[in-house]
Amino acid sequence: MRALAAAVFGNGRAGWLATWIFLLAEWTEQDYLSPQAAGYLIMLAALALTVRYLVRPGLAHPVRSRPGRRLPPANLPRERLAVHGLILIFALALAPTHQLTPFVLAGLLLVMALTRRLWPGWLPWLVLVPALVWFSLGAKDFWQGQLHMVVGDIGQVTSSVDQGITGRFTGDAGRTAILIVRVALTGAVGALALGGWWVRHRRGLHSLPLVVLAAAPLAMAVLQSYGGEVFVRCYLFALPFAALLAAGGLDAALGARAAPGPLATTTRVAHRFPQAGPVVVGLVLTLLGLATITARGGGDAYLSYTRSDVAAVADAYRLAKPGQTISGLSADATPLGFDKIGVVSQTSIEDTCPRYIQVTDCVQETAPDYLVVIPSQDNYGQIYYGLRAGWTDRLVADLVRYGKYRVVFDEGGSRLLARTGGGEGR
Template sequence: MALNDQARGSSLLSAGKLDVAIAASLAAAIFLWLFALPLADPADLDDLGLVSILPAQYWTALVLVISAFAASLHPLSRVALLRPASLVALVILLHATPAIVYGTLRYSWAWKHIGIVDYIQRHGTVDPTAPFLAAYHNWSGFFRFFALFADWFNLGPLQVADLARFFSVISSLIFIVLLKFIFRSFTDDRRLQWAAVWIFLCANWVGQDYFSPQAFAYIFYLAVLALCLGPLMPQGSRSHSGVGRMLREFRVMFTSYTSHQRQVQPVLRILATLAVFASIMIIVASHQLTPLLLICSLAALSVMTPLSIGYPVLAGLGVAFWIVYPAAPFTAMHLPAEVASLGDTLEGVTGKLVNTAKVSSEVAIVTWSGRILSALVGLMAVLGWLRRLRAGYRDGVVCALLAAPFPVMLVTSYGGEAIFRIYLFCLPFLAFFAACLFFVSRNSGRGTAVSVVFAVTSMFLTAGFLLANNGKDRQYRFSGQEVAAAYWVYAQAGPGTLLVEGARSYPSQFSNYENFTYLPIANERPEEVAKILADPAAVLSRWFREPNWKDGYVIVTRSQRAYVEALGKMPEGALDELVTALAQTPDFQLVFSNDEAVVYRASRFLP
C-alpha cells in the first residue's frame, strides 16, 4: 500500500513538473516573440515572403509553442488550460506577427471590403444596381455590420483598416472555440479534440480568414454545425415509416454517432433554434457561396443523423428568398450568365494555379508549399481514417461532412477560386482524421514517442503554413507610404475619374471607390500589355483623351512592381520605365510622390 502511494506521488510530481515546464515554455515563447518583432524589417521582404525576415528568436518561439502543445497532450499533463493556451499562442505567432510587423492591412481585397463599409457610412445604405463590386451591394450583411460598428466608434476607412489587420487573429480564436464544440460531438477524447483544432490552424493556409465576407460567414457556418451537432441533435429517430427504418439501418451501418449523452433543457433548445435561424440568415445575407455549402452540410447531417430535414430546407428557402427579393437587381442582370457557366469550377481550377515554370524559384517554392501542405494533410487524414476504421469506429458523420462541399463544384460558376473555398470547408474534418493518426482512441498515443512525432509533424505543418499563407507578402504587404498615396488620390478625385493602375495589388478602392473607373494594366491581355509598354505615354494619353472622363490619374506603387515581377505579368523594371515615360511627356504631371509610390495626373484635367 505504501509502495502504491509512493508511486502515485512520484507520478503526480512528474505531472506537476511537466505542466510547469509547459507553462514556462509558453511564457518564454511569448517573450522571444515580443523580442523578435522589432528585428523583422518588412522592407527586406523577398519572394519567400514573411519567412525571409523572421529572426531566429521567432523560430525558437515557434518551436517552444509546438513543443508545449505536444507535451500537453501527454497523459502526465494534468492542467487542462495548457492546451487552449498553446493554441492561442500559436494563433498569435502565426497571425498577429504580420499584422504587427507590417503595420498596415495586407491583401488588396481587404481594402476593397473597407471601401464598401465606407460607402455605407457615407450613403447610409447600399446600391443594389451598382455597376462595380455589385455582389457586395447585394450580399451586404458583413459590410452593414462593420459600417454600424465604424459609425458607433466614429471610425474612418483608415481607422477601420488599422483594426481589420487583426481580423485573422480574432477569427482564428473564434474558430478554436467552435471547432472544439464540433469535435466534441465526434469523440469524447479531449486529446483528439484539441489535436484536431491544432492541425486545422496549422493547415488553414488558403487565407480565407482575413477581413472578408467569407471569414465572417464561415464563423456562422461553424456555429450552425456546432449547434446542430450539439443541443439541436435529437436523441434518436422518431419516424416509424419505411424510410425512417431504412435510414436508421443505414446510420447503424455507417456511423456510431453518439452526440448527446445528457438531456437538453427545452429553453436551451429554443435558444439554439433561434441562434441557428439567425446564423443562417446572416450567412445568406453576407456571402454567395457559403449558404450553398451550408445546405449541403446540413443535408448530409439529416441523412447521417436524426437531425431534422427542416434545417437544410430552411437554409434553402433563405437562399431562394435572398436571390428573389433583396438581390433581385443582381439576379436579373447576372443570372443568365451564371446559369450558362455552371460547372466552370472544374474547368477553372488550373487557371487559378500558378504555373511554376514561369516564375522565380522563390515563388515556385511558395506555390509548392501550399500544394504539399494540402497533400500532407490529406494523406494524414486518409491514414487516420483507416486507423479509426480498423479500431472499430464508424465515422460516417465526419465523412459525410467532409464530402458535402464537393457538389458545389458542379453547381457554381466560381471558377478555380472555389477549390480553395472547398478546401477550407473540408479542412475541419480533414484535421479531425489527421489527428486520429496520432490519437485513434483513448488508450492510444500515450507514449512520449507519439508526442515527439506530433511535434515534428507540427513543425513541418507550421513551416508550410508560413510559406503558403505569407509567401506572397512582398506583393500583398503595403507600406504606409503606399496607403498615403492611394488615400490622396481617393480624396482628390470626383465622379467620372479614370484611374490607371500598374496592377491591382495595392491598397485600393477603400474610400470614395464609386467615383472611379479602374484600369489595371497588368490585367490586360499580354499582347495589349506589350503595346502599352512599347509607348506608354502615347497609349495612356489616348485613353485619357476620351470625352467621357472628367479626371484622370495614374498610380504606380512598390507592391504593384512586386506583383507583376513575381508572377511574370511584365518584364522586370517595366513599371519603372512606364513612370519614366510619363515624367518625360507634357501630357502628364507628377502630383504626388514618396519613396514607394507615384501619382501622375493627366494634364488636360489640370486647372
Template sequence: MTPEPTPTAPPAPAPHRHAETKHGGTKHGDAKHSEIKHAETKHSSAKHGGTVPPAVVHHEPSPPWKLAALAALAATALALGIWSLLNVDPERIGGTGLIEALPPAFFVALALSLTGFVATLNLRRHTPALLAGQVLVMVVILHSADPIIHGLPRLEASYRHLGIADHIAKSGQLDPNLDAYFNWPGFFDFLGLVSGATGVKDLIGVATWAPLGINLLLLAPLLALATRITSQPRQAWAGVWIFFLTSWVGQDYLSPQAYAFLLLVTLLACVLSAFSGWAWPTGTNRFTASLARGVSKLDPTVPHQGMASPPPADAAVLVVVCAGFLVAMTASHQLTPFAVIPILAVFLLSGRLRLPFLPLLAVALPLAWLVFVASAYFEGHLSQLFGSFGDVQANTLGAVTQRVSGSDSHVLVVYIRLAEVAFVWILAALGAFMAHRRRTAWLTAALGAVAPLALIPGQPYGGELLLRLYMFSLPFAACLAVLTLIPDRNGTPGWRRALALLLLGSVLATATVVTRYGNDSMEKFTQDEVSLVNRLYATAPNGSILIEAIRNTPWQFQKYAEYDYRALLAAQPRTNPDPLTCDASNRIAQRSGAYLIVTTSQKRAADLLGTTPPGDLDHFIATCGTSPGWSKVFENAGGVVFHIKGAGNGI
C-alpha cells in the first residue's frame, strides 16, 4: 500500500491571482477592491473551507505492476473493441441503429475501457499520461465505429463537403449563388489547400476517419478548458471523459461545424487561462461593486489550475491568436461565431474575462461577414434568417416535436436522446448546486453551459438548433456533472465514488451507443452506392440534371458545380406522407431530360423517418421505371439509375 499523499506548503495563494494581475495587488491601488478581494479570500478559504490553494501534493509513485496492469487493460480493451467492430455485419443494422449489430465483445471492450479509466483516476498518484491513454482508448471504441465497420464517410453531407473542397482546389473560385457553403468557405478553403498542396485529389479517406481524428484533436482543448473550470485535475479528466461519453450529436464528421467547435473550445480555454479577471476596477461604482459581490457570493473561488497570466508581450500575441480564432471561425461557419458571443459576454460580466473588446469583436465579425461577404446569401434569405426571430416555442418545442416522428424504432431512439440530454443537464444542475454548497468552483462552468441557450430566440437553424446548443454547452455541463462524484481536494475519489462513476459511465456509454448510432441504417453508405454514383458521373454529360428521390445520396464529392442536383423529397419526417409519383420527376426532366438515382440508403431513410409510406420507393421504381420516356441506365446492389427523356435534345 502506498501512503497517503502529503501536501506541502502551497507556493502562493492562488485564488484571484488572475484578477490581481491587472487590477489587483500592487498594480491596483483601489482600496475597496482590495477589501472585497481580501474578504473573498478569507470567506472562501478560511470561513467556508472553500477551494484550497493549489498545494503541491507529493504522492508516492504507484507500483509499476499496477500501472502495467492498467496499461494492459487499456490495450486489451482497444484490441477487443477494434476486433469486435471489424466483425460487425452491417446488414444487421436496423431501425435502432448499430446496437442491433454489435457483438457482446464490443460491450466487454467498452466495460474494460471504462473500468481502466476509473481505476486510473483512483490511483493515489495522479497519472495524466495513463489517463490520456484510457480516454483515447474509449474514444476509439465509442467514436470510430463507422470508419472501422463501413470504411466510408458517414452522412451524405460528408460527400458534399468533399465536393466543395474539390471545386475550390481545382478552380480557386467561389460561387456564392450556388449555395450557402460558398458564403462561409473558410473550412473548405482549408480542405482545398490540403488537397491542392498534397496532390491528393480524393480526400474520402480523410473524411472516413474524420470522426476519430476530430475527437482526438478535441482532447487537448477540452482538457485545457476543464482544467480551468474545475478545482482539481481529476475533476477535469473526469469531465473530459463524461464529455466523450455523452457526445452523441454526431457533428464530428468532416464539417465546418466540427472545425469551428475545435476553435471555439480552444478559444474559451485560452481566454480563461490567460485573460481571466475583471475587465474593470470592481470598486469604482455601485454597479461594478455589487456585480463583484454577487459573483463572489455565488462562487467565491477562481479556479486556479492551469496557466498563470502570461507576460505582457506574450499576452499581446495571445490576443492576436484569439482574434485569429474568431476570424477563422467566422469565415467557416454560420452558427458557431454567434454561440461565442453570449459565452464571452457572461465571462466578461462575471470576472472571468478581462478583455472587454473580445466580445465586441465576436459580435462585429459575424455581422460584418454577413453584411459584406455573405451579402448574396443575406439578401436572398432574410425571411429564413429572421422569420422566426423571437419565436421561442417554434425554435424549441416545435423543433423537438418535429423530430419525435418516423418509424417506431426511430421514435424510440429520439426519446433515448431526449432522456440522455435531460439526464446530463440534471446531473450538471445537481453538480452546480452541490459545488455551490461546498463553496467550490462551479460558476464559470454553469455560465458557459447556460450561455449558448441565448441563441434560442434567434432561429431554429433548420430544426437543428437544440442539437447544436447541446454540443456547445456539453464541455461545461460535463464538468459540472462530475462535481457530484469527484471531490474538490487533490486525492483519490475513493472506491465508493469510483464505483458510482463507473456505473454512471456505463449507463451513459450504453445510451450513447444508441443515441449516436441510432440513425446508422441511413447514415452509412456502401461501396456499391458510391460505385453507382461514379457510373452516373461517367455517363451523364456536364450540365445534366441529376435527381435523387430522397435527399440521402453519397454524391457531389466531385463535379459539385458541373451538374444541376435536385431532390424530390428532403430526408425528413412527414405526417401522413403521400406516395411519390412520377409527375415530380417528369416535370423536372420535361425540358432537357434528367437522370434519377434511387439508392438503398434513400429507401432506408424514407422508411426510418417516415418520409414516404413504407416500401414506397420500391413501388415508385416499379411503376415509374416502366413508364414512357424512362429507361434504366444501370443497376447494382446499391441502387438504380434511370434516364428520363426530355422534350428538348434528350440528353
C-alpha cells in the first residue's frame, strides 16, 4: 500500500497518510495467512507497479491530452516491458489463488484504461485471460454440475443486501454492537473519501479515476452474494483507493501542499488555530484505529482457539480413516480444514441443524464418525442463538449416555467424540 500511495502522491505526507488510513481502517480480518490475503498482496503489488510505470497522467492529475490519445509514461520502453512481464507473472499466480482477486484486478486496470490513464490499453486482458483459462480448465471439476453457485446470483442485488447486510444482524447485543461499529467504520471511511474528493475538486484537482476505482468494487454486489460476505470484499478491494482520497482531504486539513498539485491557500481557521489541523488528523486516525481494534476483536470469543482445541482436531485427523467424516458444531467456531483435505469429509452440524434446535437429534441423524466439541462452539451458540452457557457439555453428556458416542480426547475443555464402532481411542 505504501508503494501504491507513493506512486500516486509521491513521497510526501499525503502518501503516508493514505498508508496509515489503510492500515488503521482494515477491519475485515482478511490479512491472515490465506489464499485471499496472498492474492490481495499480489494485487496491491501489481497496482503499485502499474501506477508507477504504466500510468500517465497520474491518477491524481487531471487529463490534459486530447480525447482518444494516450501518452506513454515518461520512462524507458524496457522498463515498461519489464513491468508487463511482472504483471503477467502476477496474473498467472493470481488465477488459481482466489476466485475474486484476478477479476477485480482486471476490472481496476480496465477503469484506468477507460479513463485514459493506462498504457497500454490491452493490459487488463493480460490479467483476465489467465483467470478465464483457469476457470474454464483448472476449476472445471468445481463448477461443472454446480454452475448455479457461480452465476445464480447475477443481478440479485436484493439477495446480496439481505445476505451481506441485514441478514448479518443476528446474535446478542454485544455482537450487534460490533456490527454497528463495522458499518459505522465503513461509512466513516467512505465519508472521508468523499470529503477528500470534494477538497481536491474545490482546488481544481479532478481525481475522477480515484473516485471510480474506489467505487468499482461495489459492482461485485450485482454479480455475487459471495456467501453473504460480498460487501466485506467490496470494502476490502475499495479501501486502497478510498484511503488515497481520504488522505487528500486530511493532507489539506494540515494546511500544506496538496500533493500533487498547486499550493493550497491556508484557510482562515488554520490562521486562527494553527494546531487545529494536526489535532483533527490525529483524532481521526486514532478513532479509526480504535474502531478497527473493536471491530476485529468482535469474534474473538468463538474465533480464537487454544492448543487443546487444535489438538482435538489433530487427533481426529490421526484417527479418521479415508472417507470418514469429521464434524464440528459450527464451521466458524472449529479449527477444521488444516489437514486431510479431500481425504476425509469435514462438515458442520449447523448446516443441517439451524439454530441448534434439537441438536442431539441432529448429531445422531447426521452421525459423523468424529465430532469435535470445544469451548469456542459453546460461546458461538450463546452469542448467535442465545443458548445457555454449557449447552455443549449437555450435548456431550447426552450423546455418551445414549451410547452413540464415546469421548476419545478430553483436554482443557476440548473434546473429541468417536461414534461407537467408528474409530479407536488413543
